[in-house]
Amino acid sequence: MKELTISKPDDWHLHLREGIVLKNIIRFTSQYFGRAIVMPNTKNPITSIEKCISYKNSIFEALSNNSTFEPLMTIYLTDETIKHELVEGFKNKVFFAAKLYPANATTNSRHGVKKIENLYEIFEVMQELGMPLLIHGEVTDPEVDIFDREEVFIDKELSPLIQQFPRLKIVLEHITTSYAVDFVQRNNLGATITPHHLHINRNAMFFGGLNSDFYCLPVAKRENNRIALRKAATSGKECFFIGTDSAPHLRQWKAFCGCAGIFNSPVAIESYLKVFEEENALNQFEKFASLNGPNFYNLPINNEKIRLVSRSNKIPEFIEVIEQNKVVGQIKPFHGGETLTWRVEGVVK
Numbered sequence: 001m002k003e004l005t006i007s008k009p010d011d012w013h014l015h016l017r018e019g020i021v022l023k024n025i026i027r028f029t030s031q032y033f034g035r036a037i038v039m040p041n042t043k044n045p046i047t048s049i050e051k052c053i054s055y056k057n058s059i060f061e062a063l064s065n066n067s068t069f070e071p072l073m074t075i076y077l078t079d080e081t082i083k084h085e086l087v088e089g090f091k092n093k094v095f096f097a098a099k100l101y102p103a104n105a106t107t108n109s110r111h112g113v114k115k116i117e118n119l120y121e122i123f124e125v126m127q128e129l130g131m132p133l134l135i136h137g138e139v140t141d142p143e144v145d146i147f148d149r150e151e152v153f154i155d156k157e158l159s160p161l162i163q164q165f166p167r168l169k170i171v172l173e174h175i176t177t178s179y180a181v182d183f184v185q186r187n188n189l190g191a192t193i194t195p196h197h198l199h200i201n202r203n204a205m206f207f208g209g210l211n212s213d214f215y216c217l218p219v220a221k222r223e224n225n226r227i228a229l230r231k232a233a234t235s236g237k238e239c240f241f242i243g244t245d246s247a248p249h250l251r252q253w254k255a256f257c258g259c260a261g262i263f264n265s266p267v268a269i270e271s272y273l274k275v276f277e278e279e280n281a282l283n284q285f286e287k288f289a290s291l292n293g294p295n296f297y298n299l300p301i302n303n304e305k306i307r308l309v310s311r312s313n314k315i316p317e318f319i320e321v322i323e324q325n326k327v328v329g330q331i332k333p334f335h336g337g338e339t340l341t342w343r344v345e346g347v348v349k
């Protein structure tokens with residue numbers, strides 16, 4: 001039996017949602033991840049210090065008493081973001097980073113940024129403060145083909161942005177193309193890579209008919225891109241790190257309206273491990289999972305370790321959402337119904 005012990009990983013891109021969903025899903029992350037950057041695209045987005053503190057408190061309430069999990073909070077940028085609010089929030093460690101959603105690019109992004117240039121004053125101060133800017137990198141122009149939106153964003157929005165602010169700390173989130181892989185490396189950005197973009201290409205969305213289980217944004221692309229992402233993640237290069245983009249949607253909604261987002265936190269570590277094993281790169285896994293992220297964000301590496309063993313691991317078809325002892329919904333996890341070959345055995349203190 002193969003086994004591996006690595007420093008506890010962090011999840012640098014996570015959707016924890018709110019209310020009953022938050023309460024039901026947080027354990028999947030808090031069990032085995034030390035920290036997570038929590039995305040601010042809640043139904044009522046996290047646009048102020050006050051909302052952020054209240055959201056963070058609700059996260060702590062949802063955690064078990066002895067949990068050491070640390071949520072790192074983000075502010076949702078809009079055309080109306082007030083500079084003073086952002087600066088105060090960062091200085092007082094309420095906000096760890098700021099998140100840029102181009103308006104209507106993805107789930108709960110309608111309040112997002114309409115014109116990136118409107119925020120240049122904010123980016124100026126973020127650059128001075130060393131506050132990280134996390135970007136959902138897709139243009140929203142309906143005339144641009146959905147499979148090209150990341151590349152067009154890089155050319156039209158990101159390139160001018162980094163020319164203007166060369167010292168701004170930027171993470172291009174959930175990258176999906178070989179174009180992004182190259183761009184990130186050439187320009188000293190950071191990038192998160194999800195488990196699902198390492199496993200599926202765009203065919204998955206049409207597997208057995210129109211299949212919303214594999215619909216997320218940015219959408220999975222052609223196979224050559226998946227191959228480039230696998231090379232990047234398993235290379236050990238410092239700019240690439242975990243960001244699961246675990247994005248739960250209740251089954252009834254997902255199946256009905258095809259919301260974008262894949263729920264992978266119950267299987268994220270095992271899912272990445274499958275890729276690293278297939279690429280003969282298990283020795284690089286700790287860098288991607290636990291070292292590169294803290295290094296990029298100037299944070300300490302987690303003290304605790306986790307033990308991983310290669311042992312059969314059947315993933316349930318659905319995770320139940322329970323409220324007052326009643327099942328009120330279901331969420332399909334990534335790899336639901338499959339048997340994976342790795343399992344997290346536990347935390348080593």
Ligand SMILES: NC(=O)N[C@@H](CC(=O)O)C(=O)O
Nearest residue numbers: 015106107216217247260261
């Ligand atoms: N990735 C997704 O497809 N969905 C995310 C939003 C996001 O990260 O873009 C969500 O919040 O559901």
Ligand SMILES: [Zn+2]
Nearest residue numbers: 106136217218
């Ligand atoms: Zn996104």
Ligand SMILES: [Zn+2]
Nearest residue numbers: 015039245247
């Ligand atoms: Zn996301």
